[in-house]
Amino acid sequence: MDYNEAKSTLSARKVKPTANRIIIYKVLSEATHPVSLTDLEIAIGTIDKASIFRTLTMFADHDLVHAFMDGSKSMKYELCVAGVHTIGDMHAHFYCEKCLKTYCLEDVRVPQANLPEGFTAHDVNYVVKGICPDCQGKL
Ligand SMILES: [Zn+2]
Ligand SMILES: [Zn+2]
Ligand SMILES: [Zn+2]
Structure with a gap:
């Protein structure tokens, strides 16, 4: 995904496309595995951790990313590739130990x-x- 594509995707999802947000979205789109905050900080290099975290939280609120715990100590993030997030996407x-x-x-x-009646999953x-x-052969 290039810069302009990231920018228009953010606009389409009602997120103001600031330079930092575009960069973070673009890096997420290029990741081959779900990434942690630290992974992103290293991959980007020019944006501080607190700003990346704020952006990720905001992306999660707008359903632009899936944020989940995988058993490691940190939260993992990936882009939601569905146009509109639903639980079905x-x-x-798989977490390799x-x-x-x-x-x-x-x-x-x-x-x-x-779910019992009255509960809606998000x-x-x-x-x-x-x-x-990859690790099977190295046991
Ligand atoms: Zn995934
Ligand atoms: Zn989704
Ligand atoms: Zn492995």
Whole structure:
């Protein structure tokens, strides 16, 4: 995703496209795995951690990102690629206990919880833990 594409996506999602927000959105769009705040700080280099955190929180409020705990000590973030976020676009994640990487399992849908009447789901966190293919051979 280039700068202008990131900018128009933010505008379309009713987020004022400031320079920092565009950069953070662009870096998220290029990530191959869900990233932590620290990963983003290192990847960007020019924006301080507090500003990145504020932006991520704001993106989460606008449903631009999925924020979830994966079993590592930090929250992980990824772009929500659906035009409008619904619980149906959530996929499962796999956390490798050996290399500590989190994988997106795009084809693994999150099982629907059978909620009692009156409860409406907005977000769900489904993480499978184990050993990834890269680490299998190194056990
Ligand atoms: Zn989503
Ligand atoms: Zn691994
Ligand atoms: Zn994912």
